[in-house]
Amino acid sequence: MYSLVKQKDTVNKWMERFGVRFGIYKSGNFHEQLFPFDPIPRVISHKDWVEIEAGLIQRVNALNMFLEDVYNDKSIVKAGIIPEEFIYSSSGYMAQCEGITPSKKIFSHISGIDLVQAKDGKWIVLEDNLRIPSGASYPMIARTITRKVSPETFKENAVFDNRNYSTLIRKAMDHVNVDNGLQVILTPGRYNSAYFEHSYLAEKAGVILAFADDLIVENDTVYYKGLFDKRERVGVIYRRISDEYLDPLAFESTSLLGVPNLMRAYAKGNVAIMNALGNGVADDKGIYYFVPKMVEYYLGEKAILQNAPTYLPYFEEDKKYVLENLKTLVIKDVAEAGGYGVMFGREMNDEQLANIKHLIETEPRRWIAQEVIDFIDLEIMEGEERIYRKADLRAFVISEAETKVWHSGLTRYTRSPTSFIVNSSQGGGFKDTWIMKK
Amino acid sequence: MPNGTVTVGRDSFGNLIRNGYIGDYHNYFEFEATGIVEQTYYCIEEKLNPLYLYPSKYTQPMKDIQKLLDGVTLPPEATTLEKVVLLSAELRKFLAYESGVTSIQTTAEEALVIGKGVCQDFSHILIALCRKNGIPARYVSGFMKGEGFTHAWIEYYENGVWYGFDPTHDRCIETGYIKIAHGRDYSDCALDKGVFSGLAQQKLEVFLKVEEQQQ
Numbered sequence: 001m002y003s004l005v006k007q008k009d010t011v012n013k014w015m016e017r018f019g020v021r022f023g024i025y026k027s028g029n030f031h032e033q034l035f036p037f038d039p040i041p042r043v044i045s046h047k048d049w050v051e052i053e054a055g056l057i058q059r060v061n062a063l064n065m066f067l068e069d070v071y072n073d074k075s076i077v078k079a080g081i082i083p084e085e086f087i088y089s090s091s092g093y094m095a096q097c098e099g100i101t102p103s104k105k106i107f108s109h110i111s112g113i114d115l116v117q118a119k120d121g122k123w124i125v126l127e128d129n130l131r132i133p134s135g136a137s138y139p140m141i142a143r144t145i146t147r148k149v150s151p152e153t154f155k156e157n158a159v160f161d162n163r164n165y166s167t168l169i170r171k172a173m174d175h176v177n178v179d180n181g182l183q184v185i186l187t188p189g190r191y192n193s194a195y196f197e198h199s200y201l202a203e204k205a206g207v208i209l210a211f212a213d214d215l216i217v218e219n220d221t222v223y224y225k226g227l228f229d230k231r232e233r234v235g236v237i238y239r240r241i242s243d244e245y246l247d248p249l250a251f252e253s254t255s256l257l258g259v260p261n262l263m264r265a266y267a268k269g270n271v272a273i274m275n276a277l278g279n280g281v282a283d284d285k286g287i288y289y290f291v292p293k294m295v296e297y298y299l300g301e302k303a304i305l306q307n308a309p310t311y312l313p314y315f316e317e318d319k320k321y322v323l324e325n326l327k328t329l330v331i332k333d334v335a336e337a338g339g340y341g342v343m344f345g346r347e348m349n350d351e352q353l354a355n356i357k358h359l360i361e362t363e364p365r366r367w368i369a370q371e372v373i374d375f376i377d378l379e380i381m382e383g384e385e386r387i388y389r390k391a392d393l394r395a396f397v398i399s400e401a402e403t404k405v406w407h408s409g410l411t412r413y414t415r416s417p418t419s420f421i422v423n424s425s426q427g428g429g430f431k432d433t434w435i436m437k438k
Numbered sequence: 439m440p441n442g443t444v445t446v447g448r449d450s451f452g453n454l455i456r457n458g459y460i461g462d463y464h465n466y467f468e469f470e471a472t473g474i475v476e477q478t479y480y481c482i483e484e485k486l487n488p489l490y491l492y493p494s495k496y497t498q499p500m501k502d503i504q505k506l507l508d509g510v511t512l513p514p515e516a517t518t519l520e521k522v523v524l525l526s527a528e529l530r531k532f533l534a535y536e537s538g539v540t541s542i543q544t545t546a547e548e549a550l551v552i553g554k555g556v557c558q559d560f561s562h563i564l565i566a567l568c569r570k571n572g573i574p575a576r577y578v579s580g581f582m583k584g585e586g587f588t589h590a591w592i593e594y595y596e597n598g599v600w601y602g603f604d605p606t607h608d609r610c611i612e613t614g615y616i617k618i619a620h621g622r623d624y625s626d627c628a629l630d631k632g633v634f635s636g637l638a639q640q641k642l643e644v645f646l647k648v649e650e651q652q653q
Contacts, residue, residue: 213635264447
């Protein structure tokens, strides 16, 4: 591994050449920036992994069952486990999806589950991402490069290969493909923060990278037009465009990124869309609180992976606790993502605290509060020096005939020594994630 | 004008949707929908979908709606209709009818801040007020007798039945209104929408006429 650490700059140069970037919008302008790679991998022992893997499979299975239930019988609401308000007032709930059962009953084909390891060694789920979780391409290409620049490292260490991610995606697409049609990845285009990933995955999975203009819906069937305006039936779309922009006739009518009438083709079962529309209702920060309860309700099992201790001000008892302990908690706006809308009580002055108290009292449903998890620091290289920074892990779970966990993950670390927020949109870097075979 | 295809379906709110598509180049297109409606007393028996109890995109109750609500006390013994009437009366103190001030994208809260609006704004605000008081309410698009514009009103729910109420005219609806679509708010039941691709200016003309048929 020492040889790999020495090659840090080479790896980063290669990644720059391959165009490994992500775009961000800052004050209305689009910037592309490199995603800094740190050569010291996060290593997860085989023993730890066995438990994480079982926990993730269980969690994602329950979430898929929840999604099917929410858009059909709503038995979990009738059973009194989740208050109906949490469904209907969730910004991710889409009434338009009521009664639609996607191909093979899979809603979340690719789930990105964000975990951290607490100082006592326990892994804790911080967030579920069931809409368009991104980031798998970074460790994939990092591994490809590190194997080249330091092959001995991988001879000496029994690490699971992670370059099969595209094969997993392809299998998931083939599994739900309707009438053996074309497989496409639908991208909003190069101004999307994850455009590198869209094009890379399309190439590696051997599927078509399509823009909205390439697809057309006729008689509730989706066709790919291609360069020469020929029409080929599309059976599965791995879309990288969010729900509300996917079909200007069904949702946001000003969207230029979407495909008119795609929703109708989908509702009729003529095309599979992954991930399904309406998944946002299950990865809502408010619904997160209920996920361990879902595992018990749908699977009759105890959840293997724990949530961070979470409080919902919606419940009187929790509200009282939150208001009394604001200073030690982290407060999150359920409608925000990407590290936005996260506030640490200990960093707020009296005025800000009074302000957030008022908001919690007037709009309790909008907030969740969590205990701050003291998660472990990982070593990173800063110049020649080794320093420690906070890091999380996004694990990718693929649901097809069975549910599988990719033997790797995206480890993101914060670059600022005082920050706990690792999102790449907030300026962090990433590491490879090694899952040991033994 | 090239010929297009038309398909018919229903959306998840139960509305009938006719969907047209023209794949060839064209400079204009038109469609026409006609029908004869037999009027009955306005009441719709239906199982309640709890969806209509919670705020939606255009009816989020923010500061100003909350302030308006704080100023009304509904007598606990009042019937649902009486409550709706009271809320509508209260709303009229803060919103005056004036066209051209708000657009189809104005939310209930925004319209209330402006203090002026059209049938869509009256309906959105009344829906927000009803839902905040636990009364299920939904948005309706449709027509009234005469020529010109489409109209919007609300339905509120009581004991298994949806009843119509027109906040713009501050009255209960019995007959004389032709309902076309309903939903949580305007965004669920626009009467026509469409997209085209290509670099072109567009000009949209809508003609509407409702008249009584001679027996």
